[in-house]
Amino acid sequence: MPVVLLTDPIDHAETAKLQQVAEVRLLGEAQVGPLEDEIIEANAVIVRRPIPSELLPAATSLRALIRHGVGLDFIPVEAASAVGVAVTNTPDTNAQSVAEHVFGLILGLHRRIAQNDRLIRAGEWHALRADALSLHEIAGMTLGVIGFGSIGEAVAHIGHFGFGMNVMAARQTQRGGPDWVEFSSIVKIASQADVLVVACPLSASTRGLIDTRLISTMHRDAIIINAARGAIIDETALIAALREQRIAGAALDVFSQQPLPDDSPLRSCANLLLSPHVAGVTCESMRRMSEVAVSDTLQILKGKKPKHLVNTDAWPQIAERWLQPIT
Structure with missing residues (x-):
């Protein structure tokens, strides 16, 4: 039987589908070795953690790296293409979950929800109620979205139609978009946004x-939300801006180093909300990601081109590699 390696658990029902046609191995389970050993025997890997490029040359049985998610930074796409390994992902499967979490962070900052909870447990009450007079509704604020893929568009849709926010967005492509979004440069968006959401x-x-430089263009009452990837934000610059109160606050679901180190200076920023990279993780999104990942995996094991192939330019090399039967 072919071997499918899971770097981390996926939906149980979808795992059962794979087990009907393949030997499924899960890293961390008894009798399953480390990634560098298991990838050598695997015909497909469903990926939820980084795959080092140096492991690929020895993985001669490997047909595909299937990203259980949208972002491809966990997979060395160029290295995979060079050796004829297909790369897929699961587009549009977690956009709603991420967008909902983004607004949880926005409201958490603007309405000081976590701070209120912490201080009321410490015996505060009257001061918190008096302080609430300085808070603002987000209705009518300007929402700036950096990146207008499925996640950015879902964030924009909730902001505009759910909260009555004015939406500005930046994106790489010049294709058309909804008329309720003002597409502009990142610098202009940063200078006008009350809420700047990183979704690229x-x-x-x-x-x-x-x-x-970009943070310096923002006004002092603005906040930054990052639910994309930690390295998109210069954390040193963000820490300085928060400590000097050059912006009102920030909320991060992702970090340049994960898990967040115990000695990270981000932990000491009072006007910062921290979230453990869970924006895209819900029962519904995980099920959708698993369904798409397993569907493509089954196609790959049959020698068929997967629906969500990412490295399409490498298809001739991939098809040639697949001429060798799975043993």
């Missing part, structure tokens, strides 16, 4: 995108 993929061009 991590790439060479977006690494460190939210830096000292």
